[in-house]
Amino acid sequence: MTALIAAENVSRILPGPQPVALVREVSLAVRPGEFVAVTGPSGSGKSSLLYLLGLLDRPTEGRILLEGKDTARMSDDALAAARLARLGFVFQFHFLLPEFTTLDNVLIPMRRLGRLSEREQQTRAKALLEALGLADAAGKYPEQLSGGMRQRVAIARALANDPAVILADEPTGNLDTKNASAVFDIFAALVGSGGRSVVVVTHDQELAARATRQVRLVDGRITYDSAAAVA
Amino acid sequence: MSLTLAIALGHLRRRKRQTIVSLLGVALGVGFFIAIAALMRGFQTYFVQQVIDVAPHVVMKDEFRSPDLQPAELAFAGGAVAVRGVRPREAVRGIREAGAKIEAIEAIRGVAVAPVLRGPVLFRYGARDVAVSLAGIDPVRERRVTNIEKDMTAGRLEDLRATANGVIVGIGVAQRLGASVGDTVIAVAPSGVTTSFRIVGLIETGVTALDEREAYVLLRLAQVILDRPNVINQIRIRLDDVRQAEPLARRLEAVFGYRTESWEESNRNVLALFVIQNAIMFSVVGAILLVAAFGIYTIISQVVHEKARDIAILKSLGFRAGDIQAIFLLEGAIVGLAGAVVGWAVGYGLIEVLAQIRFQSAGGPLRGREGFILAREAWTYLAGGGFALAAAMVAAFVPARKASRLNPVEIVRGAA
Structure with a gap:
């Protein structure tokens, strides 16, 4: 089965008088239906790996394949288009636009993509909010919501264009245990419901244990991969 | 409403006071341009009309x-010989x-x-x-x-x-x-x-x-x-x-x-004066619009700085660099355009006020006129609006390009 996203021997080195290697020779294939948790100490390069998998950054060496296609030769605009249609991001900070309501924030990726009609977009955005228990928050502005609700709105926005892969960078970093657990429940449900995959970077070992696959990164190298261990 | 416009308006709405100040700067520039142009063009057109009316359009003289050409010059054609101080013939x-x-x-x-x-x-x-x-x-x-x-x-x-x-x-x-x-x-x-x-x-x-x-x-x-x-x-x-x-x-x-002179040649000195007058008018208006443009540059730079996180998330969501640039250029255009429209009202008002002023001309070509001669011309509105929009777009361009080049990874990383 083709991996949704695959890193092949990828390195990311920050140039400078003393080059810093964020990620070193990492190979990782995310298959459909996988819930991957990437753990590791701070500065181990787990976020950098996520940005590379999310096509936000380009590797210095190696290549990133999106659904089997090499992304190295794609232009920045083509990468943006791929992110818009196939990927969804959730960050530690919610990054909701403060000038827009919850509903409008979820609508932004759909309006940019323009695949659905305006009415279908509205219907889908409301359904997403409802599925995440945010039906009452549709008309509210981000500043009127709690931290946990904001993060759930951010997840709804990430799901807006029905992406193949959700990439989350410390999505529970600013949340209490209960909300953090709820977010992981949502991720688990997303994976269970279809061919979608989720990649979560976290330093919380307990939550990571709930993923279907655990990857551990130290100094930019994969030191443990549960999938590899089984095989 | 398009998404780009919605985002641009959202940014400006957050900075109401500054937006209004910059908008008024543009409006004053446009308004003054329209009023001064009406004043100067009115006077110039009237003056030229007078000059044209008083004298014939073309005069041929016996000069x-x-x-x-002197015989010596004819004999050595091609500039080999020059004859100076030729006394007019007694004819x-x-x-x-x-x-x-x-x-x-x-x-x-x-x-x-x-x-x-x-x-x-x-x-x-x-x-x-x-x-x-x-x-x-x-x-x-x-x-x-x-x-x-x-x-x-x-x-x-x-x-x-x-x-x-x-x-x-x-x-x-x-x-x-x-x-x-x-x-x-x-x-x-x-x-x-x-x-x-x-x-x-x-x-x-x-x-x-x-x-x-x-x-x-x-x-x-x-x-x-x-x-x-x-x-x-x-x-x-x-x-x-x-x-x-x-x-x-x-x-x-x-x-x-x-020797045949047209009215333009006979009044060349006056017409040259008008050119200088117009140059002064355009410089004054240009200066006002320049100041307004700096105002626009400042707001948009601040918005870009303040909205770095929003820009980062829009980019990670899949907005292209061009989409981001369009948002901020549009903000400049909105301020410029709104300023131009307010400026049209200001200019129109100023002309009406000037038209009310009454005074006795000392004489000369303006004799018998009470008050200013005002040219109400549509092109001054179009030109003023065009200047304003152009100035605003130029002012917005630099911060807009900066925003489009922002690297989302750097911001996402630092925004924990």
């Missing part, structure tokens, strides 16, 4: 721009074969022609002497070429024919002589001929230089007193289309050789 001056020339010019469509003999004469009334420029005219033709009839404050043009030795003088000439209609003045010509003239009319053109010098008699009479029988030294031409004056003048000079 040449350069002296005749009878005047335009030769004037009748044939007038006929030829008259054949051109949309052209009226009048022959004139002009010469210096001294008018004497009692103990007062006034030097005048005596013009011998053909009243029937002259009336088609200049506005002499319109400018007459006393008497009629026909009175030149009806009265023996009748003369029409400028109002300034009459005042300096102390004479008025009905009085008889003595005219002394350089040739020594002395004649007595009877004032039958007065002319007030509003141009002091003309009113204090001009005197009109019948052409035949002028030829007698100036001792130049059957000679004329000016051919005056009026065109239906004033703009054809300069090309026609060049054509006539090329064909006939005589």
Whole structure:
């Protein structure tokens, strides 16, 4: 089965008088239906790996394949288009636009993509909010919501264009245990419901244990991969 | 509403006060431009109209721009010999074969022609002497070429024919002589001929230089007193289309050789002054708009700085660099456009206020006018709006490009 996203021997080195290697020779294939948790100490390069998998950054060496296609030769605009249609991001900070309501924030990726009609977009955005228990928050502005609700709105926005892969960078970093657990429940449900995959970077070992696959990164190298261990 | 517009408006709404201040800066620039342009263009157009009305559009004189080529120059063509200080030949001056020339010019469509003999004469009334420029005219033709009839404050043009030795003088000439209609003045010509003239009319053109010098008699009479029988030294031409004056003048000079001046050439100094005036106007307005543009640059730079996180998330969501740039360029355009629209209202209001101001002109070409002459022209609104929009877009361009180049990874990483 083709991996949704695959890193092949990828390195990311920050140039400078003393080059810093964020990620070193990492190979990782995310298959459909996988819930991957990437753990590791701070500065181990787990976020950098996520940005590379999310096509936000380009590797210095190696290549990133999106659904089997090499992304190295794609232009920045083509990468943006791929992110818009196939990927969804959730960050530690919610990054909701403060000038827009919850509903409008979820609508932004759909309006940019323009695949659905305006009415279908509205219907889908409301359904997403409802599925995440945010039906009452549709008309509210981000500043009127709690931290946990904001993060759930951010997840709804990430799901807006029905992406193949959700990439989350410390999505529970600013949340209490209960909300953090709820977010992981949502991720688990997303994976269970279809061919979608989720990649979560976290330093919380307990939550990571709930993923279907655990990857551990130290100094930019994969030191443990549960999938590899089984095989 | 498009997504780009919604985001741009959201940003500006968050910075209401600054947006309004920048918008007002643009509005003032546009408003002042419209008002000043109306003022200057109004005056200039009126002035040119006066200049065009008072004098014929084209005058052919019995002069040449350069002296005749001397035999030495003809013998050594190509600039090998230069002859300087050529003394004018002692020939009878005047335009030769004037009748044939007038006929030829008259054949051109949309052209009226009048022959004139002009010469210096001294008018004497009692103990007062006034030097005048005596013009011998053909009243029937002259009336088609200049506005002499319109400018007459006393008497009629026909009175030149009806009265023996009748003369029409400028109002300034009459005042300096102390004479008025009905009085008889003595005219002394350089040739020594002395004649007595009877004032039958007065002319007030509003141009002091003309009113204090001009005197009109019948052409035949002028030829007698100036001792130049059957000679004329000016051919005056009026065109239906004033703009054809300069090309026609060049054509006539090329064909006939005589110095031929269009009204544009005769008033070149004034027209050059207008160019400087307009340059000053545009610089002042340009300065105001420049300040307004800096204001726009400041807000948009601040928005870009403040909204770095939003830009980062939009990019990670899949917005292209061009989409981001469009958002901030649009913000500049909104401020510029709104400023232009408010500026139109300001300009319109200023013109209405200026139109209410009443004052007495001292005289000169503006005599009889109370208040400013204002040109209400649509192009000033379009030009002002265009300047404002262009200035705003240029001001927005640099921060917009900066925003489009922002690297989302750097911001996402630092925004924990």
